[in-house]
Amino acid sequence: MKIFRTFEEIIDYAIDSEMNEIEFYSDLAERMDRKNVKQLFMNIALEKTARMLRLEKMKDLRIEFDVDEVQDMKIAGALEDIDCTKTDLSYQEALILAMKKEKDKFKFYSEMSEVAVNKECRDTFLALANEEARQKLKFEIEYDEFILVEN
Template identity: 70%
Template sequence: MRIFRTFEEIIDYAIGKEMDEIEFYSEIANRMERKNVKRLFRNIALEKTARMLRLEKIKDVKSGLNWEEIEDLKIENSLEEVDHRKNDLSYQDALIIAMKKEKMKFKFYSEMAEGAENKECKETFLALASAEARHKLKFEIEYDEHVLVEN
């Protein structure tokens, strides 16, 4: 469980998670054999890079969140236990891990949007949540079209 004390801590946490995901998706892209799958993971990594830069920009916003509404975000590190570095990570496993990561980040940004006090922060967090949902959908479609068909 993670408790944030300042707006900057939240943004730094989000930036750190984006950086972790950039590394994750880049690594997975390099390990996939299909060109379209490599491209999917690389494109997500590029989008995460843009998102990280957007988060850096809102660090200067004053009083971004209502601290009475966001006392404890209950962020769990359950995905940290998944060993995505194993050499025999299957395409199916990579997609499942990616979907779980995107779902967790969607929830995080949605909660941040709920507690946002100013329009810029709220819009930024909603846009970030929406982007996470789109990423999850891309992975779900890929899973549906290529993994479920093969099984």
């Protein structure tokens, strides 16, 4: 469980997380056979890159947080179900991994918005949470259209 003591630690964590997800989605895109699936994951990686740049700008603002409320975010890895290092990851497994990642990030940004003491920062975290929710929805729609239909 991660404990954040400063705004900078929160932003650094978020930036690192976005960088990891850029790598994750880029790698996932390379492993997919279907062109449209590759494009879906590459588009998400590009969105993550834009988000990472926004977080870098936030870091420069040095906005204050109510540190007493940001003690333990209880961000648990929800990816135990599927081994993301598998080289033969199925399309279904890839979508499940992606949905779980987006859900975790949504929770993280939502919790950050609740403890922000600055309106601009709170609004930014809410916007980031909404972007994560939209990305999760893209994967859910894809799952619904291509996985559930096949079963």
